[in-house]
Amino acid sequence: MKIFRLIVFIAHLGILFLLLATLLNAYIPPKIFPWFNLLSLGFPVLIITYCILTLFWVFSWKKRAFVFMFAGLIFLSPIKRWVNYSTDKRGNPNIKVVSLNTKSGGLGRDKIQSFLQSQNADVILLQEEGKGYDIEGYQKVNPFGGFTVLTRHKIISQKVLRPQDEDLRIPGVQIDIEIKGRVYRFIDVYLHPFRFEKEMVKLNGNSDANEQKVKDVIKKLIPTFKKHQEQIGFLREAVENSPYPVILGGDFNSVPNSYEYYHLSEGLEDAFLSTGKGSATSFHDYKFPIRIDYIFSSKSVRPVSYVVDRSVSLSDHYPVVAEFSVEPK
Known part of the structure; x- marks a missing residue:
């Protein structure tokens, strides 16, 4: 179980960094580095996966759940550009x-x-x-x-x-x-x-x-x-x-x-x-x-x-x- 949780943790961190990379589109143009713009196409999949993994840590009663929840607040505005209430x-x-x-x-x-x-x-x-x-x-x-x-x-x-x-x-x-x-x-x-x-x-x-x-x-x-x-x-x-x-x-x-x-x-x-x-x-x-x-x-x-x-x-x-x-x- 520890190995499984380690794999999930690494995957979760990887998704967090990919989501953060989409924010760099505000600063880095495609002619310099187009791959950040490419990541923006996958934002819905990335953020849904991020939320699912965060719930996994919540139900596992792990303190890291709060860290991922807090980090997820960064993406509230980007999420609202897709789904808003x-x-x-x-x-x-x-x-x-x-x-x-x-x-x-x-x-x-x-x-x-x-x-x-x-x-x-x-x-x-x-x-x-x-x-x-x-x-x-x-x-x-x-x-x-x-x-x-x-x-x-x-x-x-x-x-x-x-x-x-x-x-x-x-x-x-x-x-x-x-x-x-x-x-x-x-x-x-x-x-x-x-x-x-x-x-x-x-x-x-x-x-x-x-x-x-x-x-x-x-x-x-x-x-x-x-x-x-x-x-x-x-x-x-x-x-x-x-x-x-x-x-x-x-x-x-x-x-x-x-x-x-x-x-x-x-x-x-x-x-x-x-x-x-x-x-x-x-x-x-x-x-x-x-x-x-x-x-x-x-x-x-x-x-x-x-x-x-x-x-x-x-x-x-x-x-x-x-x-x-x-x-x-």
């Missing part, structure tokens, strides 16, 4: 934003059109959507293929966040919109996709084939992380140079606790972390909890609610809907 926020919402990766309407454009119409949102941010939707009462902006913004309000300006490197995908577009006498900068984000097929990540009984699949997946992940790092620079510039409050949302193709999350959320508020309840999983094509869709806002734009709408299946992403409260002008 916030209290109801006070305030009357006066800006409603919907974000959805439509997958080019492949699962039914009529269904998407009907859903978007029913939301009565102030601003709709769409990704992987070149054609857009003609909704009564909304202006449609397609500043660049793959991005569509719909709004019921006055558009002040629009800009494509275009990298100088032609090989680097455009990460987003910015639209300055006047709502009830105030101007806000909305940034529609779509970071470079990984282009995975289900078969690529589905393991089977063949160990050699599985090993090759893992290697192929990593070969796709690492270069994409590095492209994300470059794309984030253009998005941060749009945020930091904005003379207006910012609402930034879309498909980040990145999980919480990743380099992308830490740096895109810098100085902004995660609407789910502030007001969300339950799971933030937004990508449902794989049987694994994946949150890659977000809505962030400036501190002056206070989140009141955040919902991942699982009542509809419009693409491989669920729509995310956030409401904000701002002081009247």
Whole structure:
């Protein structure tokens, strides 16, 4: 039994260090060391295993249980980026934003059109959507293929966040919109996709084939992380140079606790972390909890609610809907 407990203890320490390594994504970019970003993908599995092993020490009446419980408090905020149970926020919402990766309407454009119409949102941010939707009462902006913004309000300006490197995908577009006498900068984000097929990540009984699949997946992940790092620079510039409050949302193709999350959320508020309840999983094509869709806002734009709408299946992403409260002008 002592040998077994020693093995469990070593494994528990190893998982603790791996979890701590995910926190380094706030400081170490993928171009320097991409493996920390890779670890962020496995955060749900790591933290669940960590909690199970902590319970093992609790039921074993070992003092080390308190050490692991105390160390686990470090990960409360990272956990809440995946699963959250916030209290109801006070305030009357006066800006409603919907974000959805439509997958080019492949699962039914009529269904998407009907859903978007029913939301009565102030601003709709769409990704992987070149054609857009003609909704009564909304202006449609397609500043660049793959991005569509719909709004019921006055558009002040629009800009494509275009990298100088032609090989680097455009990460987003910015639209300055006047709502009830105030101007806000909305940034529609779509970071470079990984282009995975289900078969690529589905393991089977063949160990050699599985090993090759893992290697192929990593070969796709690492270069994409590095492209994300470059794309984030253009998005941060749009945020930091904005003379207006910012609402930034879309498909980040990145999980919480990743380099992308830490740096895109810098100085902004995660609407789910502030007001969300339950799971933030937004990508449902794989049987694994994946949150890659977000809505962030400036501190002056206070989140009141955040919902991942699982009542509809419009693409491989669920729509995310956030409401904000701002002081009247």
